[in-house]
Amino acid sequence: MRRFALIAIPYFWLLAxxxxxxxxxxxxxxxxxALSIPPYLPQLELAKGWEGFTKFLGALDFENFEFxxxxxxxxxxxxxxxxxxxxxxxxTLLIGYPIAYAMTRASEEWRPTLLMLVILPFWTSFLIxxxxxxxxLGQEGFLNQTLMFLGLTSDPLxxxxxxxxxxxxxxxxxxxxxxxxxxxxxEKLDDRLLEAAxxxxxxxxxxxxxxxxxxxxxxxxxxxxxVFIPTLGEFVIPSLLGGSNTxxxxxxxxxxxxxxxxxxxxxxxxxxxxxxxxxxxxLFQRNEQKQRESEG
Amino acid sequence: xxxxxxxxxxPWNDPDEKPLIQFKNVTKRFxxxxxxxxxxxxIFEREFFALLGPSGCGKxxxxxxxxxxxxxxxxxxxxxxxxxxxxxPNKRAVNMMFQSYALFPHLSxxxxxxxxxxxxxxxxxxxxxxxxxxxxxxxxxxxARRKPHQISGGxxxxxxxxxxxxxxxxxxxxxxxxxxxDKKLRQDTQFELMDIQEKTGTTFVxxxxxxxxxxxxxxRIAVMDEGRMIQVDTPARIYEAPNTVYVADFIGDVNxxxxxxxxxxxxxxxxxxxxxSDITGTTDKSFDNGEKVHFAIxxxxxxxxxxxxxxxxxxFQGKVLDIAYLGNLSTYxxxxxxxxxxxxxxxxxxxxxxxxxxxxxxxWISFTATAGVLLKG
Ligand SMILES: Nc1ncnc2c1ncn2[C@@H]1O[C@H](COP(=O)(O)OP(=O)(O)O)[C@@H](O)[C@H]1O
Ligand SMILES: [Mg+2]
Numbered sequence: 001m002r003r004f005a006l007i008a009i010p011y012f013w014l015l016a017x018x019x020x021x022x023x024x025x026x027x028x029x030x031x032x033x034a035l036s037i038p039p040y041l042p043q044l045e046l047a048k049g050w051e052g053f054t055k056f057l058g059a060l061d062f063e064n065f066e067f068x069x070x071x072x073x074x075x076x077x078x079x080x081x082x083x084x085x086x087x088x089x090x091x092t093l094l095i096g097y098p099i100a101y102a103m104t105r106a107s108e109e110w111r112p113t114l115l116m117l118v119i120l121p122f123w124t125s126f127l128i129x130x131x132x133x134x135x136x137l138g139q140e141g142f143l144n145q146t147l148m149f150l151g152l153t154s155d156p157l158x159x160x161x162x163x164x165x166x167x168x169x170x171x172x173x174x175x176x177x178x179x180x181x182x183x184x185x186x187e188k189l190d191d192r193l194l195e196a197a198x199x200x201x202x203x204x205x206x207x208x209x210x211x212x213x214x215x216x217x218x219x220x221x222x223x224x225x226x227v228f229i230p231t232l233g234e235f236v237i238p239s240l241l242g243g244s245n246t247x248x249x250x251x252x253x254x255x256x257x258x259x260x261x262x263x264x265x266x267x268x269x270x271x272x273x274x275x276x277x278x279x280x281x282x283l284f285q286r287n288e289q290k291q292r293e294s295e296g
Numbered sequence: 297x298x299x300x301x302x303x304x305x306x307p308w309n310d311p312d313e314k315p316l317i318q319f320k321n322v323t324k325r326f327x328x329x330x331x332x333x334x335x336x337x338x339i340f341e342r343e344f345f346a347l348l349g350p351s352g353c354g355k356x357x358x359x360x361x362x363x364x365x366x367x368x369x370x371x372x373x374x375x376x377x378x379x380x381x382x383x384x385p386n387k388r389a390v391n392m393m394f395q396s397y398a399l400f401p402h403l404s405x406x407x408x409x410x411x412x413x414x415x416x417x418x419x420x421x422x423x424x425x426x427x428x429x430x431x432x433x434x435x436x437x438x439x440a441r442r443k444p445h446q447i448s449g450g451x452x453x454x455x456x457x458x459x460x461x462x463x464x465x466x467x468x469x470x471x472x473x474x475x476x477x478d479k480k481l482r483q484d485t486q487f488e489l490m491d492i493q494e495k496t497g498t499t500f501v502x503x504x505x506x507x508x509x510x511x512x513x514x515x516r517i518a519v520m521d522e523g524r525m526i527q528v529d530t531p532a533r534i535y536e537a538p539n540t541v542y543v544a545d546f547i548g549d550v551n552x553x554x555x556x557x558x559x560x561x562x563x564x565x566x567x568x569x570x571x572x573s574d575i576t577g578t579t580d581k582s583f584d585n586g587e588k589v590h591f592a593i594x595x596x597x598x599x600x601x602x603x604x605x606x607x608x609x610x611x612f613q614g615k616v617l618d619i620a621y622l623g624n625l626s627t628y629x630x631x632x633x634x635x636x637x638x639x640x641x642x643x644x645x646x647x648x649x650x651x652x653x654x655x656x657x658x659x660w661i662s663f664t665a666t667a668g669v670l671l672k673g
Contacts, residue, residue, distance in 0.1 A: 192398035195365050198385040199392050200412030200463070210411075214402045294401070294445060 022274070029267035030060035040264050064268035074252065074269065078276065081249040084163070084238075085231040088170040092227045093220065095171060096178030100219075101212075103179075104186040115183070118176050130169055130240050137165050137241070161243025169237040174230070178223035185219025186212070218291040225284035233273055249273055305515060306530075307340035314377065316341045316467065316499050317362065322371035324357055324523075331357045333523035334371070344493055344500045346510040348546070349520030355503040356395060359469045362501065363392040375467070386415075391463055395471040395503070397456040399444040405455050406431070406440040412463045430458040433488060449476045457485070461492065470502040474509065486513050507547050511535065519543045535594075541671050544592040551598070551638050553591040557583035557670070563609075564670060566591050569634030576609035579670040593668030595641035600628050602652055604660050611662040614638065616655055628653065630661050 031040040042059040045052045068074045103114045121129060136142045137160040144156040159165050189212060197207035235250030242248070249269065256266035307313040315338035324332035331354045339345045347355045360366040361373060364385030372379050380388065391412070399408050409427045418426065431437045434454035439447050444455065453476045460468060473489075474482045490513055493500055504510050510517050511531045518528040519542070527534060527543045538544035541552060553575070555568035564583055565574040568591070575591055583589060605611055617637060618629035627641045638661055653659055 190396070190398065192394055192396055193400060195363075195385070196392075196394060196398035196400070196459075197411070198365075199363055199390075200459070201386050201415035203386055206415075211400060217402075294443070 025267045025270055027060070028263055029064055029265075029271050030062065031264045032059070032061075032063070033262050033264050038263065039261050064265045065272075067265065068268055068272065074249075077247050077249045077252045078272070080247040081232050081234075082276075084166060084170070084246070084248060085228050085234075088167050088174070088231055089224050089228040091167060092171050092174055092178045093224060096175055096223060097182055097216075097220070099175075100179045100182035100186055100216075103183050104189070118179050118183075121176070126173065127236065130173070130237060133165070133169055133172070133241060134160060137168065160241060161245060163242065163246055165241040166238050166246050166248075169241045170227075170231055170234065173237065174227040177226040177230075181222040181226065182216055182219040185216040185222075189215055218287065221287045222284070222291075225280055225287070229277055229280055229284070232277060305342070307343070308338065308516065313340060315339060315374075316343075316376060317501075318372075318374040318377075320372045320374070322361070322368045322373060324354070324361065324366065325369045331523050332361075332368075335523070335525060336371075337518065337525060337528060339499065339501065341499055342493070342497050342515075344490065344502065344513050344515045346514035346517045347501065347503045347520060348505065348507060348510050348517055350546075351505070353520045354523040355520060356471055359392060359471050359501065359503060362467070362469055363390055364388050389466040390469060391460045391465040391467075392469040393456050393460040393471060393473050397444075397452050399452055399455055399459070401444050404441050404443055405436055405447065408444070408455055409458045409462050412459065416463065426462060430462050433461070433492075434458040434485075450478065450481065453477060454485075464496050464498065467499045467501070470500060472503050472505065474504070475506070482509070483512075489513060511547075517547075519546055537669060538592060538671070541590045541592065541673070544590075544669070544671065549595050549639060549641070551593050551595065553593070553636060553638075555589055555591060557587045557589040558585060559583055563665060564589075566670070569632075569636065571633035572612055572636075575668075576665045577668055577670050578666050581670065581672065583670070583672075588673065590671040590673070591668050592671055593663060595627060595639040597667040598638060598640040598661050598663045599642065600630065600640045600653060601660050601662065602657070605662045608662045609665045610667075611660050612638075613658060613660055616653060616657045616659055619653070619655060628659070630659060 028040055031042065033039060034041040042056050044056050048055075099118075103111060103118075106114055134141070138144070139156045139158065139160070141160070143159070144153075147153045148156065159168075193211050193215070194207050197211045198204070202210060233250045233253075234248060235254050238246045238248040239251050239254065242251075253266055253269045253273070256262050256269060260266075307315075317337075317339040319335050319337045322332055322335045323330065333354075335358075347358065349355055357366060361368055362375075362380075364380070364383065367381055372381065374380065375388070375390075400411065403411065406427055409430050410423055413423055413426055428437075431440055434457055436451065436454055436458065439451055439455075444452055447455070453473065457470070457473050460470070470489075474485055477485060486509060489500065489502075492498065500513075502510075502513065514531055516528060517531055517534045519526045519534065521542060527539045529537070534543065534547055538547065544550050545552060553566070553568050555566040555575070558565040558567060558574065559582070562578065563576050564579055565576055566589055567574050577591060599605070604613075612632060614630040614632045616628055617631045620627045621644075624644060625641055626644055627639060630638045630640060632638060640661055
């Protein structure tokens, strides 16, 4: 009985926080837009009993999905999101790995402090931090003022409202998600392994590529997924920093919901986004499990 | 392979012989802790040099300095007459087997063994045959495809050994290489190591805390304590002529008797308590009258008999306290009138001989004047 209760808790959690909301969203995606509150039809009228239920089911259809297929705005937005997510994941890895590596090379007493510094940005609101980037990257922003003051450029660089600003924002925001898993993988690495590699004829650099890097692969994969998955549906960063030039599915979703008030279509967009995400999420879980097995 | 056929291997006695490794006043400190204390020693080519000592006495530190992972705080280490301080570990003709094995967890057993060979640019058939040879030697053929976490501790140790042997280095450092093996496999591997050494002429420095192992494989044994070498000598001399109580006690079983020296002609008499006559011993050290002395004698050099033996300078009567039958050997613990307990050991040469001596019997123990060693301090 206690075992059952223990297992039931996570399943209940999953049911309440994922499956039920997903079922609701999925239902809305099959509905039609309507001028009512809530703005879609049909509504399930339980008072009318079985007849009401069949009528309700009959009114559901895949029209919204068909519409998504027809208008190329949507698949372009999906592709563009995938591209932006992939590139920013790669950039985050490129910056995050050396940071994580340097942290494990730092002396024992410094490591907690460095770890704190990585987590520190989470202490302020995400929104404020993204707004701060507007102040930095804008035409009259800190960055341009500094560059012009130093005489490196005569005209201000146009960064804000371009994809570059989006990449900067994403890399900045998601860097800790990359650094932490890589750090934890590197920290477990026994220094003796590097000594053994050197002993057997490797230079320091070779030892890094043959031992350190492959042994941190689990952390790299975990970090990449932790950045890629949320970035794919990211909405705040592209809308604040990317302007109208950046097409991302999260922004499309927002517009459908709040500007067009087309809840059913927005829900359809969300359902497809989730289907796209399921593949990397499953791969991520598999990686975690494999990691645990090889340690166990 | 009797001694007569083979010239005695003792390069340390030959003043013309050039040592392979020379430690010259090497000191290694960690902070204000001295791990190696002013150590000077020569190790010669083709030697099988065993480091023996309690945990924490600096054996691993010594090895790490040879491999290049630690630099001496003071002093120099020469390899073939050349100071090795500026040579990085990957450029030294030295391989080390780590005490913790340090196997690469992401590589299979096969890949682990091939690792060093590949760095030398060995490929294809040459690589395969060398790795397979190492696998055969360490009896790991069946585990070649496994990862280190899929094999037992003893098997991992063999992988580590195979990996360090694969490159056939000039100098091989083995840090407790056989500790995790069971007795039979350990003995086989010991002989295997000696065989490899015969064939390849590799010089071995081996750390062990198994003194039997050191006695079996070593050309010389260095007994260490707290970062210093207490005695460096052949196994036979370490055993028969220890230079301190520490060494005598560390290697094998021994009776240590404390007493006062009374020099008398070519002998030294040792007064060792009330109710017992003096021990007669020989030594080349000179003792003052009444100087404190430790007399160390191995149990197998003491005989037990019911009757008082004739023609021996040392015969003492005592009471049997304990008897242990070990199959090939019997040991007796005999209590002397002064309370000292003397261990004796004798071979059971006859099967099921009638036990003449039993608990609480009064017996005579005896030994020759040269059977024990006199130690100062
Ligand atoms: N890197 C280090 N920093 C500080 N102390 C060390 C270090 N390495 C070894 N020591 C100390 O030096 C002493 C000798 O260690 P070690 O050579 O590993 O001993 P052994 O191998 O004989 O057991 C130990 O007391 C150990 O704590
Ligand atoms: Mg050690």
